[in-house]
Amino acid sequence: MVSPTPSPRAAHGRSVPSAREGRNPLTIAALLSLWLAGPANWPLWDALYALPDVQGWRGVTFALALGSMVAAALFLLLIPLAWRWTFKPAIALLLLTAAVDAHFMGNYGVVLDPTMVRNMLQTDVREVRDLLSGQLLLSGIVLAGLPLWWVLRTQVNYQRWPVQLARNGLGALGALGLIVVLLLASFQDLSSTMRNHTKLRYLINPLDIVYSLGRVAYLANTKPKGPPAPIGLDATVAMRLAGARPPLVLLVVGEAARADHFSLNGYARNTNPELQSLDVLSFRNVLSCGTNTAASVPCMFSHLGRIGYEARNHDYENLLDLLQRAGVAVLWLDNQAGCKGVCDRVPHAAAQEPAPGGAQTDATLCPHDECFDEALLSGLTARFEALPVERRARGVVLVMHQMGSHGPAYWQRSPSTRKPFQPECTSNALQQCEQQQLINSYDNSIAYTDHVLASAIGWLKGQSGDYDPALLYVSDHGESLGENNLYLHGLPYAIAPHEQKHVPMIAWLPWGSAGPHGLDATCLRGLLDAPLSHDHLFHTMLGLARIAASEYRSVLDAFSPCRRL
Numbered sequence: 001m002v003s004p005t006p007s008p009r010a011a012h013g014r015s016v017p018s019a020r021e022g023r024n025p026l027t028i029a030a031l032l033s034l035w036l037a038g039p040a041n042w043p044l045w046d047a048l049y050a051l052p053d054v055q056g057w058r059g060v061t062f063a064l065a066l067g068s069m070v071a072a073a074l075f076l077l078l079i080p081l082a083w084r085w086t087f088k089p090a091i092a093l094l095l096l097t098a099a100v101d102a103h104f105m106g107n108y109g110v111v112l113d114p115t116m117v118r119n120m121l122q123t124d125v126r127e128v129r130d131l132l133s134g135q136l137l138l139s140g141i142v143l144a145g146l147p148l149w150w151v152l153r154t155q156v157n158y159q160r161w162p163v164q165l166a167r168n169g170l171g172a173l174g175a176l177g178l179i180v181v182l183l184l185a186s187f188q189d190l191s192s193t194m195r196n197h198t199k200l201r202y203l204i205n206p207l208d209i210v211y212s213l214g215r216v217a218y219l220a221n222t223k224p225k226g227p228p229a230p231i232g233l234d235a236t237v238a239m240r241l242a243g244a245r246p247p248l249v250l251l252v253v254g255e256a257a258r259a260d261h262f263s264l265n266g267y268a269r270n271t272n273p274e275l276q277s278l279d280v281l282s283f284r285n286v287l288s289c290g291t292n293t294a295a296s297v298p299c300m301f302s303h304l305g306r307i308g309y310e311a312r313n314h315d316y317e318n319l320l321d322l323l324q325r326a327g328v329a330v331l332w333l334d335n336q337a338g339c340k341g342v343c344d345r346v347p348h349a350a351a352q353e354p355a356p357g358g359a360q361t362d363a364t365l366c367p368h369d370e371c372f373d374e375a376l377l378s379g380l381t382a383r384f385e386a387l388p389v390e391r392r393a394r395g396v397v398l399v400m401h402q403m404g405s406h407g408p409a410y411w412q413r414s415p416s417t418r419k420p421f422q423p424e425c426t427s428n429a430l431q432q433c434e435q436q437q438l439i440n441s442y443d444n445s446i447a448y449t450d451h452v453l454a455s456a457i458g459w460l461k462g463q464s465g466d467y468d469p470a471l472l473y474v475s476d477h478g479e480s481l482g483e484n485n486l487y488l489h490g491l492p493y494a495i496a497p498h499e500q501k502h503v504p505m506i507a508w509l510p511w512g513s514a515g516p517h518g519l520d521a522t523c524l525r526g527l528l529d530a531p532l533s534h535d536h537l538f539h540t541m542l543g544l545a546r547i548a549a550s551e552y553r554s555v556l557d558a559f560s561p562c563r564r565l
Helices: 025-037 039-049 056-081 087-108 114-121 125-131 134-153 161-196 198-203 207-222 293-300 305-311 319-326 380-385 435-461 521-525 534-545
Strands: 247-254 281-287 329-334 348-350 396-401 468-475 502-508
Touching: 025 039, 025 056, 025 087, 025 134, 025 161, 039 056, 039 087, 039 134, 039 198, 056 087, 056 161, 056 207, 087 134, 087 207, 114 207, 114 293, 161 198, 247 435, 247 534, 293 305, 293 534, 305 534, 319 329, 319 396, 319 534, 329 380, 380 396, 435 468, 435 502, 468 534
Parallel strands: 247 396, 247 468, 329 348, 329 396
Antiparallel strands: 281 502, 468 502
């Protein structure tokens, strides 16, 4: 007698699910959408709860409507992915993204709009390491790990594609209908709240980063291919007065430095002891082009200005291209995560790279895999002398891109021998630091920048026998240090606080009776409170480098009113 074949349920003494068993993928999608709209959006609900105009029962009703719309929108996002080979990977990616997004929004006040996402995509390993923390790990475990563990253990009942397609279509129609009904029911409160509190729209997690990534990808794919449009086609070195030497202009691009922490601008602490003795000019009313490096750096080197740069429909060459076309020597030195495309077509080098002749950067300035900003000066003479002689005879423009005050690891931006303010915050979980310790670590980075700039001026003085030297320092953007529970930078420009846009701008020139650059020192000191912005940098640099070009606008040259020659 033949024994009956054991059923799958009896095999190995345990139950084996049949093809008809398991959860409907749309049920899983709905539950995850509620999780993402609820706990994973805690920064949104925290910000909403703090608003006085959404208190009481009306506020509760509005919050429930908004939460339901967010959940329905996330459900719509997951529905097209509810297929056997895409569902669980998409869920894992969305949960991890939401956990990271919630951590940075909730703990630093950062929002991931398209410009910040572009900046994030250009970040290097060193900067990513500074952002890692126990709180980020905890956020990943709670907001992503727990629901992901449940999803991976859950059997999903996928149907044949015609049935699954019909299911997905009905689910999408239901979610869309719910959004329309809730939108109509709460439109007055929703439009008023989002209009008066713009930041809320950037806190809807993870729809914010999904939108931003899509926007970045769209712009990348629709941008015209090929090289950027040329500028400065008529650029030439201006006529030099008898006895004048070639200009040598050192432009230092700072990082995350805010103007109100410079004692040159009235800050109570002496963060600029060395510059104070060098008769520098500190312009106190300067605004940045953006609130993160990827937005600000290309914009500040553009001839278009902030508004024109944001509205452009294709790329243009920048200040460095024009200077090179005019025939002067140009060199970009970087101690950051790259030049954001600005230096791609001119000579450039990283601070860690050996100088021409094989001279290595002083090892004490690069103790790990990153360097202190003094490394930009190490081997500078060799790099300078390696530039073509015929170009140097027309003028030289050097650009140094600092690590500056890059956060959140402010304490790592200054060497142990240059920390006048103690004790420091030595954690990248800034909200857990004592406020004064956080300020101490940030101010130490400003004081170190003061030393680097003073050392750079010392180097320039050493070249004054053959060149007319000048230094211009300006930061790419500012920084929030806990004001209104905001940290770091990167908020959309329209809603960013003044601390993220108010930047220092410092100039040093060797003064004579009129100065070798033809600038009246007394006149310039009368302009220190004049309203300026990154829009002035392009034209001010052309004036200092003595370059004539049709793109030059004297009205945007910060020094033009005081030029006497």
